[in-house]
Amino acid sequence: MAVKTLTIDDQLISAREEQTVLEAAREAGISIPTLCELHGLGDIGACRLCLVEVTGIAKLQPACTTRVAEGMVVVTNSQRLQNYRRMIVELLFAERNHICAVCVANGHCELQDLGLAVGMDHVRYEYLSPQCQVDLSHERFGVDHNRCVLCMRCVRACDEIEGAHTWDVMGRGTASRVITDLKQPWGESQSCTSCGKCVLACPTGAIFRRGSTVSEMERDRWQLDFIVTAREKKQWII
Amino acid sequence: MDHIRLATVWLGGCSGCHMSFLDLDEFLIDLAMKVEVVYSPIADIKTFPENVDVTLVEGAVANDEHLHQLALIRRNSRIVIAFGDCAVTGNVPSMRNPLGSALPVLNRSYKEIADINPQIPSNDGIVPTLLDQVRPIHDIIKVDMFLPGCPPSAARIRAAVEQLLAGQATGLSGSDLRFG
Numbered sequence A: 001m002a003v004k005t006l007t008i009d010d011q012l013i014s015a016r017e018e019q020t021v022l023e024a025a026r027e028a029g030i031s032i033p034t035l036c037e038l039h040g041l042g043d044i045g046a047c048r049l050c051l052v053e054v055t056g057i058a059k060l061q062p063a064c065t066t067r068v069a070e071g072m073v074v075v076t077n078s079q080r081l082q083n084y085r086r087m088i089v090e091l092l093f094a095e096r097n098h099i100c101a102v103c104v105a106n107g108h109c110e111l112q113d114l115g116l117a118v119g120m121d122h123v124r125y126e127y128l129s130p131q132c133q134v135d136l137s138h139e140r141f142g143v144d145h146n147r148c149v150l151c152m153r154c155v156r157a158c159d160e161i162e163g164a165h166t167w168d169v170m171g172r173g174t175a176s177r178v179i180t181d182l183k184q185p186w187g188e189s190q191s192c193t194s195c196g197k198c199v200l201a202c203p204t205g206a207i208f209r210r211g212s213t214v215s216e217m218e219r220d221r222w223q224l225d226f227i228v229t230a231r232e233k234k235q236w237i238i
Numbered sequence B: 001m002d003h004i005r006l007a008t009v010w011l012g013g014c015s016g017c018h019m020s021f022l023d024l025d026e027f028l029i030d031l032a033m034k035v036e037v038v039y040s041p042i043a044d045i046k047t048f049p050e051n052v053d054v055t056l057v058e059g060a061v062a063n064d065e066h067l068h069q070l071a072l073i074r075r076n077s078r079i080v081i082a083f084g085d086c087a088v089t090g091n092v093p094s095m096r097n098p099l100g101s102a103l104p105v106l107n108r109s110y111k112e113i114a115d116i117n118p119q120i121p122s123n124d125g126i127v128p129t130l131l132d133q134v135r136p137i138h139d140i141i142k143v144d145m146f147l148p149g150c151p152p153s154a155a156r157i158r159a160a161v162e163q164l165l166a167g168q169a170t171g172l173s174g175s176d177l178r179f180g
Ligand code: SF4
Pocket: A097, A098, A099, A100, A101, A103, A104, A105, A106, A107, A109, A110, A111, A112, A147, A204, A205, A206, B180
């Protein structure tokens, strides 16, 4: 196991060579905002919240998909990065219909938490107010596209952990939507095993247990960790 | 120190923010020593006065009357605060925006589910016309401070008011910024 030495926010850090900048930073107690990243799922660098500056590379790099390297110098919290992160969070709020006051995830939502983390007191962009569907055809779960941020955690949890690959994404740009099977109603999906892993993975109020009302949708995300650890380390531990 | 001239306004909202303001309980007594309420839905004053120091605006911008009021409020107020989620984001009143215009809402409310006399109320100059899109107030006028929450808790309102009393409206931070 080779060790790499790098600098993150002026702190000298040793990391294992297979680690990402995000993992190395977390181990050193440096927190970088994330949204699409979830422990146990493959990283896809989709949300761009974890962008960091790497000396010598002109483009910003997503910390969740960038491997550590010897001598790397990383900045995680410059004013420029803070500005971009706030922009990203505001754009996520502007893109769909986030009415926190009547949302199942109110108070337990990673998007809301990010709003606080980036100091968002209002959204400077025009709200797009798209028409979005709510699919309540599944007997136990529902999906409300008004709240989806296209992080693809559901897609990856279903594919990588459950092995069903019920979820996917169709469309482009702001018209993108997560779908079940070939855009069939979730309740008619032949591949869905009703395991609920997508419910555990979803960061917002988009996927929820039916019957949850405002603020009731809390998730036991450790259950996903538990399964992944069991698979990878052959140990049933938390 | 002169009393701070305080106004509170109720646009497209449920008045919950004003109710939460009243939840300030005994702090209201301290506040009464320092502010003079010059306009408010809970005071019987008909026209928005001049020379207001601080105006708290509850509610989203939902009809043409709100547009007129906001222009006047901005002209006559030194500090305008978006008070509650409806003012800050559009919130629940803006849930009709995806329908594209006000007409489907009016049809549904006044015709489709009417028991008697189905008709859309229209009386020029008396019943304000609904805007096709409900908007947060910063879309219309410059806002100096945002006080989110549905409603903002009394503690959060107090945090904002104390900043104003100290003459330092630097804005809220941390968990005081949570919508909902
Ligand atoms: S998903 Fe989160 S940010 Fe969106 S409305 Fe629900 S609580 Fe608010």
